[in-house]
Amino acid sequence: MLSHFIEEEGVPTAGISLVRPHTEIIKPPRALWVPFELGRPLGPPDDPEFQKRVLLALLKLLEAPQGPVLEDFPEDEPESDEVTVLACPVDFGRDADMSDNGDEFLAAFRREVTAMRPWYDMAVNKRQRTTVGVSGIGLEDLGDFIYAFVKGEPPENPRNDIPLASTLKFAVEDLKAYYIEGITMQPGQANASSKILQDWFWDKTVCGKVLLALRKVCEASPDEMLRMMGTFFLVPGEVARAKTE
């Protein structure tokens, strides 16, 4: 719907459509529906030729004689033939007892975070970028910051420009990014699909288990914003439903 107003002001627009039925209702001037999952408007990462084909198809809509135009991009994201199975090479103690005071589990969590570090560092070096850093909390402190909520001892907000619940949300995204950036640098993981990465993170890592516990704690919090964060924003809905069924 942004395009409607921008075009009204005299600037031509062309947009990617992810959810086709939404676009059919809104009828923006020019839209290219793509079959890729949410979060990937240009399709696969590290595939410049594919991305360029999507962009060209989108730009071509600007040459349509009349509209509104809604076209479908004809290619699906390529699926790798290679069977990728991600596993944590070391058992960090995902099955450690979270009850009692959880110290054993916290130790397992810390070990796993530390073990990911060389892969993360290599990823940053190789890609010359990182998406970690939204929360502003240092990598060394992220795990403990998050775990404090799980233990029912929420820390002080280290920032004064956003609420504590937002800092927590961004800390969670930072930690997830740290794991994904690192694991995709390991041998044979270059083409791991988002599904494989998601399954690995939530099913195999101690961190995934910590975040599921965090969700539960936040959902029961007297703090309204933490409660909302826990219910909607920390764990993908699909994962939360699968884990609570």
Add this chain to the structure above:
Amino acid sequence: MRLEKVSEDERKLLLSFKCPSFGTNPWVTGPPLNKRRVAIITTAGLHGRHERPFQMGPDDNYRVIPGDVQANDLIMSHMAASFDRTGFQRDWNVVFPVDRLREMAAEGIIGSLADFHYSYNSIRAQPDAPEPIREVAGLLKKDGVNAVLLLPV
């Protein structure tokens, strides 16, 4: 996305979102592609590494991304947990394809890239409050932009 690939719950949720429809179909033409000046508008909640994250309130509208932005400059503070971030974590062009557009400008497929691109946290513009969007449209015009690519997540 292929709706048939997600669960029934997810599909129902997506289809329950209210979408506005408009009585008019604005349509502006422009020069051939190789004369176009292109800007990106993303709704992925991207912004500079040292900028304040997006807030949930209605007043936090957009961020400006400079045309000479580099890959390590951009981070994402979108609130939603339900879209894939692993693509962006590996390659920023999945969400913000500025490398590809720079290549296309160098090859003469498009004319040039704008001095500024814009980022929203989600689709903030409500049909009854489109003023912030109109403001951005005015800025795009001053930048000489005649092709805006809207890229959601």
